[in-house]
Every structure is written in C-alpha cells, then in structure tokens.
Amino acid sequence: MRRHDLLAELHRLLSPRSYLEIGVNVGGSMTLSRTRSIGIDPYYSLTQELLCDVHLVRTSSDEFFAREHPLAHFDEPLIDLAFIDGMHLAEYAFRDFVNVERFTHPGSVVVIDDMLPRDVPEARRDRSVPSGRTAWAGDVYKILATLRELRPDLVCLEVDTAPTGTVVVINPDPTNRALLEAADDVVESYVVPDPQDVPAAILDRRRAHQPEALLDLPVWGELVAARDLPVADARARVTQAVAPLRAV
Numbered sequence: 001m002r003r004h005d006l007l008a009e010l011h012r013l014l015s016p017r018s019y020l021e022i023g024v025n026v027g028g029s030m031t032l033s034r035t036r037s038i039g040i041d042p043y044y045s046l047t048q049e050l051l052c053d054v055h056l057v058r059t060s061s062d063e064f065f066a067r068e069h070p071l072a073h074f075d076e077p078l079i080d081l082a083f084i085d086g087m088h089l090a091e092y093a094f095r096d097f098v099n100v101e102r103f104t105h106p107g108s109v110v111v112i113d114d115m116l117p118r119d120v121p122e123a124r125r126d127r128s129v130p131s132g133r134t135a136w137a138g139d140v141y142k143i144l145a146t147l148r149e150l151r152p153d154l155v156c157l158e159v160d161t162a163p164t165g166t167v168v169v170i171n172p173d174p175t176n177r178a179l180l181e182a183a184d185d186v187v188e189s190y191v192v193p194d195p196q197d198v199p200a201a202i203l204d205r206r207r208a209h210q211p212e213a214l215l216d217l218p219v220w221g222e223l224v225a226a227r228d229l230p231v232a233d234a235r236a237r238v239t240q241a242v243a244p245l246r247a248v
C-alpha cells in the first residue's frame with residue numbers, strides 16, 4: 001500500500017473534523033481531504049484539484065506555529081488528523097510534531113511520512129548528494145527513537161507503506177512537556193554528518209505493521225468516539241483502546 005492510500009483510509013475511518021498538513025507540494029495528499037483543512041508549505045505549487053475548505057499558508061511550519069492563533073481557520077484550535085511531510089530533516093520533523101501536539105486531543109492521530117528509509121543513502125541529510133533513489137527520506141526516522149524514549153505514553157506505529165514508510169502516532173497529549181524540555185539536546189544530537197547510522201530495525205522494517213491489518217483494528221472507531229467525551233474520559237477510553245497495540 002502506498003502512503004496516500006493509508007492516508008485516504010485514515011480519512012475514511014476517522015472522518016476528521018479538521019486536517020492539518022505540513023508539506024503540500026503539488027497537493028497530492030491534500031486532495032484526499034474532504035474536511036476543514038490547513039496546508040502549510042513555503043513553496044507549494046498546486047497541480048491537483050482540492051476538494052475541501054482549505055487555508056493554504058505559504059510559509060514554513062515553524063513560522064506558522066509561531067503565529068498567535070495559527071488554527072483560526074478551524075472552529076476550535078484542535079486537529080483531528082495531521083500529516084507531517086515537510087522538511088525531511090529530523091530537527092524539523094521533531095519541531096513539527098511538538099507543534100502539532102499542542103493542538104491535539106486524546107483521539108487525534110498524527111501521521112509522519114518518510115520514517116522508514118530503505119537504505120542509508122536514502123536517509124542522507126544532504127539532499128544534493130545523489131543516492132540512486134528518486135525519493136528523499138532524509139533522517140526524520142530519528143524522531144521515532146526520541147518519541148519512544150521520552151514519551152512512552154505515545155503509541156508510535158511503524159507502517160510498511162511505499163515508498164519510504166510511515167509512522168502513525170496515537171494518544172497525543174498536549175499537556176506533556178517532555179519533548180519541549182529535551183528539545184535543545186535532542187536537536188543537537190540529530191545534526192551529524194552523512195552517512196547516517198540508520199538502525200537495522202528501521203531499514204528492514206521488522207517492527208512495521210502491514211497497513212491493511214492495522215486499518216482493520218477497532219482502535220479507529222474508539223478514537224472517533226473519544227472526541228465527544230470530556231478530556232479525562234476520552235483519555236481513559238483511548239488508553240484502553242490502545243493497550244493491545246502496545247503489546248505488538
């Protein structure tokens with residue numbers, strides 16, 4: 001399954017009330033949205049017809065989230081579904097996740113693209129060096145280890161999508177400050193010269209879920225149901241719903 005097919009299925013299963021995308025490019029992933037949406041990209045150049053009520057913002061994600069009310073286009077400043085697919089460097093993806101999480105609730109889902117590079121050249125930080133691949137995953141895969149280490153409360157699901165793998169994050173918590181507090185050290189650790197030391201478990205996708213099996217799980221309906229509950233009840237419901245996934 002390709003990453004856009006996974007995203008399309010998540011739109012179908014979650015019927016998000018709001019969708020935020022970092023990295024719009026020609027609109028390939030934004031065209032999957034049918035809900036109130038925000039797309040951020042300093043260089044977007046649409047070739048796809050968009051079929052949703054969208055605020056397209058021609059800026060970097062960092063500048064966007066530094067605004068006073070970045071999500072003013074939504075009824076409430078809450079994101080049901082996010083797709084992080086902007087600058088493919090770990091420090092950018094890390095900040096993108098931290099910023100997106102500020103606007104989540106227990107039932108929100110965050111999808112991060114390019115998290116499973118297929119070889120070390122594809123994970124290079126310097127895009128100008130030829131890798132023999134058409135895709136550039138960059139080193140965004142590094143944020144997975146950070147999330148698992150500093151945020152064991154999150155459920156981070158690696159998904160075997162083509163071409164460069166996806167991670168779906170469930171159970172976000174905007175009150176948790178662990179990532180923010182560690183940000184300086186984390187970002188410093190990411191910025192190292194190529195070639196990157198990509199873990200074998202990332203390259204061979206040994207922990208990755210097959211997308212079809214993942215999409216079949218009952219958890220998606222539980223996340224939708226949690227939206228209408230008070231936050232404490234929603235957290236309890238999501239915690240219960242994700243428990244089987246932690247064991248996988």
Ligand SMILES: C[S@@+](CC[C@H](N)C(=O)[O-])C[C@H]1O[C@@H](n2cnc3c(N)ncnc32)[C@H](O)[C@@H]1O
Pocket residue numbers: 022023024025026027028029030040041042043044059060061062085086087092
């Ligand atoms: C891989 S493309 C996005 C593809 C799109 N999501 C899709 O699946 O059809 C990455 C995009 O991220 C954009 N980008 C680069 N740096 C960015 C930043 N700091 N903030 C937001 N977008 C950025 C680039 O301009 C590029 O269009």
